[in-house]
Amino acid sequence: xGTAAAEEEEEEExxxxxxxxxxxxxxxxxxxxxxxxxxxxxxxxxxVAAVEAVLGYEFADKSLVEQALTHGSFYYPYRPGETxxxxxxxxxxxxxxxxxxxxxRTYRTLPPGPLTRLRAANVDKEKLARVAVVRGLDxxxxxxxxxxxxxxxxxxxxxxxxxxxxxxxxxPPKVLSxxxxxxxxAIYFDSNFNQEEAWRVFRNLADPLISLETxxxxxxxxxxxxxxxxxxxxxxxxDEWDKNLKVEVLIDGELAGSAIYAKKKExxxxxxxxxxxxxxxxxxGQYQTESVSAEVSEQLDTLDLARKL
Amino acid sequence: xGTAAAEEEEEEExxxxxxxxxxxxxxxxxxxxxxxxxxxxxxxxxxVAAVEAVLGYEFADKSLVEQALTHGSFYYPYRPGETxxxxxxxxxxxxxxxxxxxxxRTYRTLPPGPLTRLRAANVDKEKLARVAVVRGLDxxxxxxxxxxxxxxxxxxxxxxxxxxxxxxxxxPPKVLSxxxxxxxxAIYFDSNFNQEEAWRVFRNLADPLISLETxxxxxxxxxxxxxxxxxxxxxxxxDEWDKNLKVEVLIDGELAGSAIYAKKKExxxxxxxxxxxxxxxxxxGQYQTESVSAEVSEQLDTLDLARKL
Numbered sequence: 001x002g003t004a005a006a007e008e009e010e011e012e013e014x015x016x017x018x019x020x021x022x023x024x025x026x027x028x029x030x031x032x033x034x035x036x037x038x039x040x041x042x043x044x045x046x047x048v049a050a051v052e053a054v055l056g057y058e059f060a061d062k063s064l065v066e067q068a069l070t071h072g073s074f075y076y077p078y079r080p081g082e083t084x085x086x087x088x089x090x091x092x093x094x095x096x097x098x099x100x101x102x103x104x105r106t107y108r109t110l111p112p113g114p115l116t117r118l119r120a121a122n123v124d125k126e127k128l129a130r131v132a133v134v135r136g137l138d139x140x141x142x143x144x145x146x147x148x149x150x151x152x153x154x155x156x157x158x159x160x161x162x163x164x165x166x167x168x169x170x171x172p173p174k175v176l177s178x179x180x181x182x183x184x185x186a187i188y189f190d191s192n193f194n195q196e197e198a199w200r201v202f203r204n205l206a207d208p209l210i211s212l213e214t215x216x217x218x219x220x221x222x223x224x225x226x227x228x229x230x231x232x233x234x235x236x237x238x239d240e241w242d243k244n245l246k247v248e249v250l251i252d253g254e255l256a257g258s259a260i261y262a263k264k265k266e267x268x269x270x271x272x273x274x275x276x277x278x279x280x281x282x283x284x285g286q287y288q289t290e291s292v293s294a295e296v297s298e299q300l301d302t303l304d305l306a307r308k309l
Numbered sequence: 310x311g312t313a314a315a316e317e318e319e320e321e322e323x324x325x326x327x328x329x330x331x332x333x334x335x336x337x338x339x340x341x342x343x344x345x346x347x348x349x350x351x352x353x354x355x356x357v358a359a360v361e362a363v364l365g366y367e368f369a370d371k372s373l374v375e376q377a378l379t380h381g382s383f384y385y386p387y388r389p390g391e392t393x394x395x396x397x398x399x400x401x402x403x404x405x406x407x408x409x410x411x412x413x414r415t416y417r418t419l420p421p422g423p424l425t426r427l428r429a430a431n432v433d434k435e436k437l438a439r440v441a442v443v444r445g446l447d448x449x450x451x452x453x454x455x456x457x458x459x460x461x462x463x464x465x466x467x468x469x470x471x472x473x474x475x476x477x478x479x480x481p482p483k484v485l486s487x488x489x490x491x492x493x494x495a496i497y498f499d500s501n502f503n504q505e506e507a508w509r510v511f512r513n514l515a516d517p518l519i520s521l522e523t524x525x526x527x528x529x530x531x532x533x534x535x536x537x538x539x540x541x542x543x544x545x546x547x548d549e550w551d552k553n554l555k556v557e558v559l560i561d562g563e564l565a566g567s568a569i570y571a572k573k574k575e576x577x578x579x580x581x582x583x584x585x586x587x588x589x590x591x592x593x594g595q596y597q598t599e600s601v602s603a604e605v606s607e608q609l610d611t612l613d614l615a616r617k618l
Contacts, residue, residue: 086413089421093409093428100402101502104395112398119402193410195504 040075042066047140054135055183057201059190068182071143071175084182091185091198095123098199107212114212121165121210128180129172130159131205137179148173164210168218168270171263180205219273226277227251234276236269249276256280349384351375356449363444364492366510368499377491380452380484393491400494404432407508416521423521430474430519437489438481439468440514450488457482474519477527477579480572489514528582535586536560543585545578558585565589 043066051065052058059065064087072083099119107115121127132138133156151173158170184198191197203209217225220236227234235250247268248258257275261268352375360374361367368374373396381392408428416424430436441447442465460482467479493507500506512518526534529545536543544559556577557567566584570577 085421086419086424089424090409090413093406093413097402097406097504100399101497104399104402104498110395112394115395115398188410189413193504195406195502 040078040081043069043140043142051137051140051183054137054205055187055201056204057187057197059186061190064186064190065183066142068186069137069140069142069179071141071145071178073145074142076144084178087182087185087189088178089181089185090188091181091183092123093185094188094195094198095181095184095202098195098202099123102199102209110212114215118210118212118215121215122206125174125177126159126165126170126172127206127210128177129155130165131180132176133159135205137183138176141175141179143175145175148175152176164214165216167216168220168267169274171261171267219270219277223249223273223277226280236272238265238268247272249273251276251280349387349390352378352449352451360446360449360492363446363514364496364510365513366496366506368495370499373495373499374492375451377495378446378449378451378488380450380454380487382454383451385453393487396491396494396498397487398490398494399497400490400492401432402494403497403504403507404490404493404511407504407511408432411508411518419521423524427519427521427524430524431515434483434486435468435474435479435481436515436519437486438464439474440489441485442468444514446488446492447485450484452484454484457484461485473523474525476525477529477576478583480570480576528579528586532558532582532586535589545581547574547577556581558582560585560589 045062048059048062048065051069067082068084068087070081070083072080072085074083075081096119099122100115102122103110103115103118107118110118133152138152155170155172155176159166159172162170184202187201188195188198208214223234226232233250233252235253237248237250239246243262244260245262245265245268246258246260247265249256249272256279257272257277259268259271259275261271354371357368357371357374360378376391377393377396379390379392381389381394383392384390405428408431409424411431412419412424412427416427419427442461447461464479464481464485468475468481471479493511496510497504497507517523532543535541542559542561544562545556546559547554547556552571553569554571554574554577555567555569556574558565558581565588566581566586568577568580568584570580
């Protein structure tokens with residue numbers, strides 16, 4: 001037993017004193033050294049219109065578009081102004097409601113357990129981050145967080161390996177899901193809290209929604225179920241003192257898989273479970289090589305299209 | 310295998326320890342020995358009307374009232390039928406959205422952290438359980454869960470000690486918050502997903518909402534803040550092997566408070582922190598005896614009134 005520490009806030013890419021190189025350059029070009037304290041470049045009307053076109057929604061208050069796409073780091077080194085955080089909070093609330101309603105209506109007799117899993121899968125960090133990338137909304141994000149562009153690039157490459165959802169194997173940059181929530185929050189607010197407008201836009205952006213047929217299992221759950229059925233003993237082992245968060249999976253006492261992911265224990269566990277499952281399936285002759293399926297190719301095409309717009 | 314009647318009698322006998330005494334009595338009176346398998350008493354039109362009166366909402370589909378107030382245990386020993394669970398799931402979704410909107414609108418510049426805490430406090434298990442009790446909705450709950458009536462009585466006595474919210478010291482029976490969510494879900498569904506109707510009803514039921522002024526802190530957070538300010542070291546200790554979940558709080562290495570609550574670690578921690586805080590304040594001469602304030606008396610009056618309706 002140890003100390004009950006205050007719950008750690010999810011790490012944000014906000015606070016670094018450094019500016020991403022390309023942003024710093026653009027910033028200098030636009031405003032030189034004479035930008036007054038508190039002044040930051042506004043979003044161009046062309047960009048606002050482009051975002052509206054992606055969303056299929058015309059804002060009464062155009063300033064909401066800018067607000068929904070402005071990360072806290074963007075104001076550096078000036079006095080902080082309005083950011084997307086409050087709109088993200090509102091969007092999170094309305095999306096929870098709308099997805100609850102959608103699965104409640106679609107699956108008339110499904111119990112709350114699967115309803116909750118379906119809702120979660122359609123509005124979780126990864127699904128929303130995928131929406132941001134596939135629709136090209138990340139290109140309009142206003143930030144000066146270092147490394148963020150690189151993290152987004154890594155996620156884009158990784159997500160293409162999983163056509164629908166990785167089910168807990170990927171760790172997308174939080175800003176990507178944030179801006180989808182904030183844009184939906186902005187529409188909800190701008191339309192005088194019209195949930196149908198918010199739903200119409202989200203339904204189009206998130207298409208195809210994850211259905212009961214495409215809903216996958218997290219590897220940890222899958223491994224536990226598999227081992228229960230086949231009467232194998234399964235144990236997750238991790239060294240609490242190891243800062244790399246290496247997780248090992250023992251099946252009937254033997255090492256079956258391991259993974260290292262320092263940022264989040266849950267992801268390390270899922271990756272280790274996935275490795276163990278792959279090994280088990282290989283051993284049992286059920287191993288299937290992961291290839292880029294037709295579905296993935298299709299998603300890649302959409303992605304390229306969106307980014308070329 | 311005997312006759313239907315004999316089978317029934319046998320089942321009745323088996324079920325008696327499971328059935329709350331008053332329900333068992335009512336059940337016998339209404340349906341004697343001849344209730345067919347799968348048959349359960351419907352809710353009376355008078356009860357439906359009484360619930361509608363409490364809610365201030367008239368249902369187009371009256372069967373939703375019955376469904377929203379029927380716990381899974383109610384069907385025992387017959388074939389299970391519709392329960393409140395799906396409506397509770399829907400109600401949870403719409404309440405999250407509506408409270409997000411409410412605090413977003415009320416506090417125009419408040420950051421997401423406090424917004425989230427305010428939202429949570431107004432729709433958490435305890436707040437909703439208090440709403441159920443204060444409005445007398447628990448009297449319409451249809452269940453055969455043993456001990457539940459006793460648990461509700463204990464919660465009613467305990468909640469009166471905290472006029473607004475215990476902030477993590479109480480553990481209300483989940484069914485109480487469930488039926489508030491399910492009734493709100495039922496209204497949302499019945500009104501063709503009209504969030505304004507759902508909000509109008511909840512706003513009245515939950516009055517007064519917890520505001521930034523009445524929002525309290527959980528004792529664990531309060532203790533950490535207090536000890537940080539006064540430069541004291543604080544540590545929570547619990548024996549992982551102890552099934553009673555005893556939690557001890559050490560301040561500067563000395564035992565300052567402890568609590569035992571076997572059902573939930575979080576509640577044991579909060580109670581231990583509260584004990585430590587009380588001791589600290591006493592030591593520092595700031596101890597205030599807890600008395601039934603004017604606000605509590607008022608709530609007791611409302612409660613009596615609701616239960617006499």
